[in-house]
Amino acid sequence: PEGVSREIFSCMQYIAAHINEPINTSDVVRFSEKSRAYLFKKFQEELGISIGAYITECRLREAKTLLRYTQKSLGEISSYLCFSSQSHFQNTFKRHTGRTPLEYRKSNNT
Numbered sequence: 001p002e003g004v005s006r007e008i009f010s011c012m013q014y015i016a017a018h019i020n021e022p023i024n025t026s027d028v029v030r031f032s033e034k035s036r037a038y039l040f041k042k043f044q045e046e047l048g049i050s051i052g053a054y055i056t057e058c059r060l061r062e063a064k065t066l067l068r069y070t071q072k073s074l075g076e077i078s079s080y081l082c083f084s085s086q087s088h089f090q091n092t093f094k095r096h097t098g099r100t101p102l103e104y105r106k107s108n109n110t
Contacts, residue, residue: 059082
């Protein structure tokens with residue numbers, strides 16, 4: 001994408017490829033082989049959000065796809081995307097989208 005360096009794009013691809021694993025910012029820093037401070041600064045400059053926020057954004061994007069195109073339960077989705085609990089998944093989803101996962105599923109399957 002325009003305005004995104006190769007190293008940040010590589011990190012974005014790493015996150016996307018491991019979204020259903022319990023990755024965190026330390027894993028991305030280790031993958032990049034850059035210093036934590038450098039990578040955090042570059043992420044913020046180029047994407048306007050932190051690494052952790054980007055990981056959450058990717059998980060929620062995947063959750064929306066699963067809610068829309070599968071019949072997986074909320075428990076299955078939260079577990080697949082490595083949320084600590086179904087409750088944490090539901091709260092995070094609502095905080096970011098303004099709707100519960102079930103409200104999202106109903107509005108996109110009618």
